[in-house]
Amino acid sequence: MRALVLPASGEQPTFAELPVPTPGAGEVLLRVRAAALNPLDNHIAAGALEQMFEHRYPLVLGRDASGVVEAVGEGVDDVAVGDEVLGHVLFEPPFQAGTVAEYAIVPARTVVPKPADLDHVTAAALPLAGGAARMVVDAINPQPGQVVLVNGASGGVGRYAVQLLSQLGLTVVATAAPADAERLRELGATEVVDFTAGSVAEQVRTAHPDGVDALINLAGYTLAEVPLDAVRSAGVVCTTTQVPDADTLAARQLSGGGVIASPTRDVIAPLAEQAAKGELQVDVYRVLPLDQAPDGLAELAAGRARGKIVVDLSL
Structure with a gap:
């Protein structure tokens, strides 16, 4: 072969x-x-x-x-x-x-x-990107009325995560280049932050002075690239890049940690059914x-x- x-x-x-x-x-x-x-x-x-x-x-x-x-x-x-x-x-x-x-x-x-x-x-x-999205969304334990920032929303995982969060009725703030903004709004993003226009954390804090409730980080392999300052005290962070680590989160009075996606049948099957019904793009x-x-x-x-x-x- x-x-x-x-x-x-x-x-x-x-x-x-x-x-x-x-x-x-x-x-x-x-x-x-x-x-x-x-x-x-x-x-x-x-x-x-x-x-x-x-x-x-x-x-x-x-x-x-x-x-x-x-x-x-x-x-x-x-x-x-x-x-x-x-x-x-x-x-x-x-x-x-x-x-x-x-x-x-x-x-x-x-x-x-x-x-x-x-x-x-x-x-x-579907499997890895969709499964990773399902796992990071579950990891932040989203609650009604919360605001969630998805950093790296324009990639494969991010586009699924935006949809899954939107389905829960949450306010979804997505980071992306301008070319991806319209599509992310179609997928359910409430707001799109242009990461090429300056500090993501500062832009988010302008719209949400108290900070967002949770951050799903799908991009950035150094601490400087992850918009932790956008998250309120006692907020939750879930990352697929293994940055930040648990000690960094604890020092900032944040909870959460890294997720390594290994989706099995119970994760993949519902995603496939949603996609087949047109409920997941x-x-x-x-x-x-x-x-x-x-x-x-x-x-x-x-x-x-x-x-x-x-x-x-x-x-």
């Missing part, structure tokens, strides 16, 4: 011909129809996680896929050969299996039937053939993607 791989530590992603893998116990082999790209793929490719998790090479990139069940491992009885499904490779060691390939192994506990009203490209864009920014998958990773790394980039293996 053809796959986008890291041949060895420190090397650049390239295409390789690999044997079709065999699913083990609790695993599902998919014939991939579409695979989404995520910022996590670039972190893995850059070796940023090698000190945290075992990596086995050649390592196939990609975490999300939609496709057709080709085979199932021992103990898998939730899906059968021929089923159309979507699934996700969990954030668990060892890192080797991936989805930007003609075939992919995914844990059965992340695999859900693909609703008939979802095409494969749309379905592939899936913003696919670009669809690429397999040969152009590296271009998609480069676009993500450059921060130019406005929504999800999906590799369509039928192209």
Whole structure:
């Protein structure tokens, strides 16, 4: 099978011909129809996680896929050969299996039937980004009447988070460049703060002098990039970038912490049903053939993607 791989530590992603893998116990082999790209793929490719998790090479990139069940491992009885499904490779060691390939192994506990009203490209864009959004929204324990700031709202996770918060009737303040403002309002943002126009925290405090009740931080890998000063005392912060840490939050009389998204079936299935009913919009920014998958990773790394980039293996 053809796959986008890291041949060895420190090397650049390239295409390789690999044997079709065999699913083990609790695993599902998919014939991939579409695979989404995520910022996590670039972190893995850059070796940023090698000190945290075992990596086995050649390592196939990609975490999300939609496709057709080709085979199932021992103990898998939730899906059968021929089923159309979507699934996700969990954030668990060892890192080797991936989805930007003609075939992919995914844990059965992340695999859900693909609703008939979802095409494969749309379905592939859901698991990690949608699951991360669901998890960060739940982590802040939102309450009626609250104001929540989503920093990094124009990315894949942010667009889902804005919708999920809006569905709860909250006031959603989203950070984005001007080009993304109209779409974020369509998705449910009450206010959009232009992060290119100066301090986000100062802009938010101008509109909300007492500060927002919670911050969902999806962008910024240094403390200076995270608008903590926008949050009121005793507010809640949830971050996917692992910044700020617990000590920093405690020093500012804030609670919360980091979330590492590893969405399983119970998280992914409701999102897929919402998307199929039109209750959750899936913003696919670009669809690429397999040969152009590296271009998609480069676009993500450059921060130019406005929504999800999906590799369509039928192209």
